[in-house]
Amino acid sequence: MTELIVLELFSGIGGMHYALKESLVKFKIKAAIDISEKANETYKFNNSNINVINGNIDGLKVKDYQDVNAILMSPPCQPFTRNNKTEQRDLNDHRTDAFVTICKLIKNNEFRNLSYILMENVVGFEKSNMRDIFINALKENDFFFQEFIISPHQLNIPNTRHRYYCIARKISNFKFVQDEILTTIPGFNIDSQQKLPVSHYINPSISLDDFKLSTAILEKRFNVLDICTCDSFNSMCFTKSYSKYLEGTGSVYYSKTRAELNEKIKEIEQNNMDIKLKEALNLRFFSPDEAAHLMCFPDNFKFPENISKTTAYKLIGNSICVKVVSELIKILYHE
Numbered sequence: 001m002t003e004l005i006v007l008e009l010f011s012g013i014g015g016m017h018y019a020l021k022e023s024l025v026k027f028k029i030k031a032a033i034d035i036s037e038k039a040n041e042t043y044k045f046n047n048s049n050i051n052v053i054n055g056n057i058d059g060l061k062v063k064d065y066q067d068v069n070a071i072l073m074s075p076p077c078q079p080f081t082r083n084n085k086t087e088q089r090d091l092n093d094h095r096t097d098a099f100v101t102i103c104k105l106i107k108n109n110e111f112r113n114l115s116y117i118l119m120e121n122v123v124g125f126e127k128s129n130m131r132d133i134f135i136n137a138l139k140e141n142d143f144f145f146q147e148f149i150i151s152p153h154q155l156n157i158p159n160t161r162h163r164y165y166c167i168a169r170k171i172s173n174f175k176f177v178q179d180e181i182l183t184t185i186p187g188f189n190i191d192s193q194q195k196l197p198v199s200h201y202i203n204p205s206i207s208l209d210d211f212k213l214s215t216a217i218l219e220k221r222f223n224v225l226d227i228c229t230c231d232s233f234n235s236m237c238f239t240k241s242y243s244k245y246l247e248g249t250g251s252v253y254y255s256k257t258r259a260e261l262n263e264k265i266k267e268i269e270q271n272n273m274d275i276k277l278k279e280a281l282n283l284r285f286f287s288p289d290e291a292a293h294l295m296c297f298p299d300n301f302k303f304p305e306n307i308s309k310t311t312a313y314k315l316i317g318n319s320i321c322v323k324v325v326s327e328l329i330k331i332l333y334h335e
Contacts, residue, residue: 001026001333004116005067007101008032009057009073015119018297020328025333038311039318043274045304055099067262070116071106072329074320075099077122078166080130084262091129100133107137112140116332117168120320123149124182125164134166143168147181149329152296152321153234154184154297159294159320160184161237163307167332174335184315184326187335194322201293202253211284213252217271218278227283229258238291240317243309246307248278250291252283292299296322 004027005282008016011032022028033053034040079093090096105111117138126147138145145168147297152159166182167174176186213225224247226236238250254261261281268277288292290305295316303312 002069002115004070005030005068005113007068007111009071010034010075010098011043011052012036012074012299013292013295013320014037014047015049015295016224016325017043017318017325018301019325019329020321021331022296022322023329023333025329027070030065031181032315033060036259036315038307039315042303042307042315046301047281052061058101058107060101062105064169066112066255068111069113070118071102071111071114072118072325073099074120075102077125080122080125080128082124088124088128090130096130098160099130103133103137105164106143107140109141117145117166117169118141118328118332119166119168120256120325120326121164123164125163127210134263138166138168141170143170144173144177145169146174146177148185149181149183150185150324150328152324154190155163155188155323155327156190156195157294157296157323158198158233159235159237159321159323161295163321163324165324165328167328168235169332174331176335185324186331188327195233197230197234198235198253199255199295200241201234201290203287203290206287206290208282211287213283213285215275218283219275220312222273222278225283226251227254227261228252229254229256229261231257234284235248235294238286238313239317240297241316242313242317243285243290244313252284254281254283263282288316291316292319294323295319296326298322 005242006027006029011034020290029050031051031053033055034057036068039054076095078088079096081120082088148165149162151162227250228235242250292301
């Protein structure tokens with residue numbers, strides 16, 4: 001089949017690149033473009049042969065990419081995120097500007113050879129005005145498309161991270177195409193993916209002192225912690241605020257079993273939430289590398305030494321699950 005000549009947009013730390021490798025399709029990266037210097041540094045650190053460009057996608061020179069037949073992208077998610085404090089800003093957020101530009105280029109067939117598109121974003125995007133602009137651009141340029149909302153735990157990966165995905169191509173429609181958003185990956189054989197506990201992704205030689213939860217956290221925020229154990233088969237979605245905030249930003253790790261944890265918590269409750277007993281649990285944050293591996297980045301993926309933990313967590317929170325995207329690439333290319 002045709003080799004994919006790929007333009008990675010909003011490329012981050014290279015998740016789409018790793019997904020392409022995982023999918024085993026034949027491909028070549030024309031360029032990977034992102035505005036984040038730290039993300040680009042991390043991408044380049046792990047893939048020195050890739051043309052990683054630091055720049056604003058609004059200034060993309062389309063004439064330089066006329067041989068590109070595939071665009072893989074993960075545009076900024078903040079405009080489409082809702083929480084208790086903020087409403088979805090959608091097109092009122094300037095961070096959609098670059099994506100709007102790309103949609104115009106797609107709609108007007110500016111990439112003459114473009115045949116494949118994969119886009120990832122947060123749940124909530126599917127209800128946005130930006131989604132309507134994106135889908136209209138696909139329709140105007142005669143793309144067949146299918147939308148999904150998928151989480152890695154559905155593929156036996158011990159992490160929950162529901163995300164919106166859209167795959168689109170020109171060559172033919174998808175056999176399973178439906179009007180509604182799909183919540184499973186058609187044809188995926190879950191038995192082909194070994195189910196491994198969280199402990200499989202843990203680095204046993206990591207320094208506890210570097211990641212151990214502070215006494216202040218244990219005193220004030222113990223009750224909101226999502227605690228993974230060595231035998232857990234799931235973990236909470238890592239966000240860019242992981243380790244900075246405790247509630248809803250990702251799980252923390254306890255190195256023994258769930259049964260042992262339950263006994264320890266029972267003892268803590270019986271002793272008036274004694275801080276010494278809490279400290280004895282040795283709860284810790286996942287390291288940036290461990291969090292990346294839970295998102296299916298390869299074992300040899302590392303962050304440069306000059307990237308701080310805070311920055312690394314932010315980069316992970318803005319990245320993708322490699323395994324989920326690799327399965328969607330297989331469908332996009334082969335199905």
